Amino acid sequence: MSVTSVEQAPAYADPHHLHAAEHPGPAPKRIVTGYGFWIFLLSDIVMFSCFFASFAVLSRATAGGPGGAELFDVRNVAIETALLLLSSFTCGMASIAADRHNALWFQVAMAVTGLLGAGFLLLEIREFVDLVGRGDGPSRSAFLSAFFTLVGCHGLHVASGILWLLTMMAQVVAKGFRADIERRILCFALFWHALDIIWVAVFSVVYLLGSAT
Amino acid sequence: MTDHAQEFDDRGDLAPGEQQHGDLRSRILFYVAGLGLAVLLTATSFFIAGTNLVWQPSIPVAIIVLAIAQMGVHLVFFLHITTGPDNTNNVLALAFGLIIVFLVVGGSLWIMANLNHNMMPMDQLMQMQQ
Numbered sequence A: 001m002s003v004t005s006v007e008q009a010p011a012y013a014d015p016h017h018l019h020a021a022e023h024p025g026p027a028p029k030r031i032v033t034g035y036g037f038w039i040f041l042l043s044d045i046v047m048f049s050c051f052f053a054s055f056a057v058l059s060r061a062t063a064g065g066p067g068g069a070e071l072f073d074v075r076n077v078a079i080e081t082a083l084l085l086l087s088s089f090t091c092g093m094a095s096i097a098a099d100r101h102n103a104l105w106f107q108v109a110m111a112v113t114g115l116l117g118a119g120f121l122l123l124e125i126r127e128f129v130d131l132v133g134r135g136d137g138p139s140r141s142a143f144l145s146a147f148f149t150l151v152g153c154h155g156l157h158v159a160s161g162i163l164w165l166l167t168m169m170a171q172v173v174a175k176g177f178r179a180d181i182e183r184r185i186l187c188f189a190l191f192w193h194a195l196d197i198i199w200v201a202v203f204s205v206v207y208l209l210g211s212a213t
Numbered sequence B: 001m002t003d004h005a006q007e008f009d010d011r012g013d014l015a016p017g018e019q020q021h022g023d024l025r026s027r028i029l030f031y032v033a034g035l036g037l038a039v040l041l042t043a044t045s046f047f048i049a050g051t052n053l054v055w056q057p058s059i060p061v062a063i064i065v066l067a068i069a070q071m072g073v074h075l076v077f078f079l080h081i082t083t084g085p086d087n088t089n090n091v092l093a094l095a096f097g098l099i100i101v102f103l104v105v106g107g108s109l110w111i112m113a114n115l116n117h118n119m120m121p122m123d124q125l126m127q128m129q130q
Helices: A029-058 A073-097 A103-133 A142-175 A179-212 B001-012 B025-048 B056-078 B085-118 B122-129
Strands: none
Touching: A029 A142, A029 A179, A029 B085, A073 A179, A073 B025, A073 B056, A103 A142, A103 A179, A142 A179, A179 B025, A179 B056, B025 B056
């Protein structure tokens, strides 16, 4: 395989590497980076909680327009949920392949993850276009403004996640499993799994509770 | 295996999202178990939302409980957050994030419900302004 030489690359091939093992200095770079990204993700979740709060407050402010029960297609949401959940699983497979320095399986798992994410995004865009086409766009009511902000913000996260995924695939091709590339893969996996956690809240609160009332 | 695997031994801490290094089969099975549980919880959630079999007022509570359970499954099986000593920092950061989330969502709902309750209905308010 073409990555054999990269597999043997020593730790100092990473220009930012700190050898923490010899003295009780700072924690290893992988933990510092991962922890920093974890803090970012939590702040992202706090931001989403603000959108959830505004959606919950405004969920009945339909201004005489249609509510969730008339607008949402639960079957479409179920397919979206399945796609994102499966992509979270294949993303986990990609992390295992990255830990094992198996480039082929890493690329396969990442490609499947990206395709599932793109399918999710496509269904969501189709739903948005359909809603706007029927005159139920974000300017229709406070409820729909909150809906488009919350769900659209999650969709934007998925879109940027797919871009990041593609750059990670390219970086592994170009540079192999260097320590700094592995840290980026760790951060990407965290990001992708966090997106799925936020989607669990979205489909429960927005779609299932929204169409129940 | 790799240099960061040795670092674990030296430092006894885990980065968030880092899986304990086991053999390939058990690591994959861990994800499969998580996927199975998540599918089960999601399917239950969608089933309950569209059924008449259960007492209707219990449905919103059930959906929220199932959602929280599924987020827990994702945290444990996909993000590998554990209660072990190598995860203390990750769990503390998560706990702080959750406090903020509950304050923002719970506080907003509480205050706005209170305001709604104390405010005159909108149509009467309009009549007074005329």
